[in-house]
Amino acid sequence: MTLRSKSLFAADPHIQSRKRADARFKLYGLAAILAGLALLAVLLGTVIGNGLGAFQQSYLTLEVELLESKLDKNGNRDIEEIKKVTTFGYDPLLTAAAERLIETQNIQTDLRAKDIAKLLSKSAVSDLRDFVVADTSRIGRTVSFDFLVNARVDGYLKGRVTRESIADDKMISAEQLDAVDQLVAAGALVKRFNLDFILGSDASDQRPEAAGIGTAMLGSLAMMLVVLVLTLPVGVSASIYLEEFAPKNRLTDLIEVNISNLAAVPSIVFGILGLAVFINILHLPMSAPLVGGLVLSLMTLPTIIISSRAAMKSVPPSIRDAALGVGASRMQAVFHHVLPLAAPGILTGTIIGLAQALGETAPLLLIGMVGFIASTTPETMGDALLAPNSALPAQIFEWAKRADPAFYERAWGGIIVLLVFLVAMNAVAILLRRRFERRW
Amino acid sequence: MTMTRLVAAAAILTVSAGAAVARDRIQIAGSSTVLPYASIVAEAFGENFDYPTPVVESGGSSAGLKRFCEGVGENTIDIANASRPIKSSEIEACAAAGVTEIIEVRIGYDGIVFASDKSGAEFAFTPADWFGALSDKVLVEGALVDNPNTSWAQVNPALPDQPILAFIPGTKHGTREVFEEKVILAGCEATGAFDAIMAENGGDKKEAEKACMILRTDGLSVDIDGDYTETLARISSNPNGIGVFGLSFYESNTDKLRVATMSGVAPSVETIANGDYPVSRPLYFYIKAAHLAEIPGLKDYAEFFLMDEVAGPDGPLAEYGLVSDPELAETQAAVAEERLMN
Structure with missing residues (x-):
């Protein structure tokens, strides 16, 4: 190694090369982001370009x-x-x-x-x-x-x-x-402008112009309701127990590992399970959003447990210790202090889990929610849960398969509706986090 | 709060279990070729009757018949659509599960057409051309050899010099069987390969038929397990490809596809109805007779499907591409009497 003899103000070749490497690295990152943005722009451009026509009708x-x-x-x-x-x-x-x-x-x-x-x-x-x-x-x-x-x-x-x-x-x-x-x-x-596309029902192969996505949207909403009602209480209870009460032993370790594994199970597996258990053994109706919701609940549950536990873990132990120190019971400490502070994180996790379930098609294939199904709008809550219906992604898949090119346009239009749904749900999640999150 | 929600969820489950006992909506599944026709009829049925619109799922003839044969009861389907007749093995499977009473309904005929990209060359095929292009073994100078052809012109000098690339329906589709029987097997016999195979295996006709229908596996013949839209997408991205479609699908996409003639006849509802166009097959649906008394509207649906105004030559199904059955009146009578198979 040679001794530097130059002034500190004039950069020597070694430092220059390091600076260049630095600049290059920054550029790589920028290029990666630009590439990502370009792909997103192409995606959105294609979706909007192909799908906007569905919102207008003659x-x-x-x-x-x-x-x-x-x-x-x-x-x-x-x-x-x-x-x-x-x-x-x-x-x-x-x-x-x-x-x-x-x-x-x-x-x-x-x-x-x-x-x-x-x-x-x-x-x-x-x-x-x-x-x-x-x-x-x-x-x-x-x-x-x-x-x-x-x-x-x-x-x-x-x-x-x-x-x-x-x-x-x-x-x-x-x-x-x-x-x-x-x-x-x-x-x-x-x-x-064609409001019937947003509110209407599916139509047969001869009338693509009359097909709408509204009924499938109701099917998706009914499923999301079932998922929310089932997974939030069960998921939060499970994570409270695991995080606050469970003894640290091999059994809890095993449960934890299994929950993480369940989160990675392909969704089609839950579809087969739904067919075997809910339809063939429990005799729940075919093609019903209730069954779809049950299947998607199984899929969403691990996600919610994992994110709820992460949210509770991020509440500092000093809060618990302080509550226990002034004489609160374990349950009081959890419900009065830990849970309210973890709530934004839990809700965010739940919404992300729901958004994931909303876009799921594979398990619905097996329980009969893909086909010519969403043709009558349900009138009551019971109907919405039990009458055969489709779901947003399943309806898009169905339209993309049909022969008439006009259905293709509607499939893209359906994607726009689905994307609006997802963006709205994610926006709510971000809003909740911004509003209620506390940093320690 | 958590408890009340759980109770509510349990309540929903109980209610649904109760509702599952009485299904009032017809459930149909099966062939994706029959799906458009079935959904057109289901929609009109829902509009004209007080019954709810039936649910029609697709998935292929075999998959539909498998679900049909799962048993009798509310949680099984009432009708299976099929683009081929039910097999005896399927009837046995049905009987083993308690589905002993089946009504077979032939709704009409569908043509199978061969089409290429609109911008490509014109094709005039014979079954022998398809056998020569796709078979595993062909006859060259009197000997059976592995298929050496890579261009249509090598198979038949009258065809354009275009690389062979065929998108044919996968084995779960009823269309595949018709394609094998009416095109590949017919071509096998026409080229003399059939007799050569017979001579080789000692005169076993069944085995020779099987051997005829073995297709090449070097990538020039591509099985499509999805729907015709997938075949269309493959052709759009690969203009050398030739695909197998249903007539009604072609008629909806005449702006993208160029249809080929078969043995000199262009496919149309007329040429299929009068039998000039050789590659057509009957379409069916199968009714579970045990459900006729249980599911409201099931018989009405079947009768509505077969009405002259629906399945007749001037009905909406014919307009969509179904070749109406000349013996429709006979089928109508059979359904009215609930005549069982065999």
């Missing part, structure tokens, strides 16, 4: 005459008889309304009224039937009704469908798109 306004001769042949407004008219019986009304539309809007087309009526969604007849069955006094009147148009027309307005792309398509023709252009110009066909 509607065609039609004047429909609710013909008594079609809907109530005997004219006695008997609800049972009116219910016998199936949705197929409503098709002629729409064709007649389409004919009137061609006349009043002066649409230049060689197409028959029937082909114009085919621009409508398949859900149009059932919407109309629900409207009539809800109030039979409407029969005989002419009503103005906003109908969804089918996914091809909607895709045309959104730019997804073009005249080239439908060259081989049997479901729509170029002449129909010409008529669509004229209807848009006349203001009868408009694209607007």
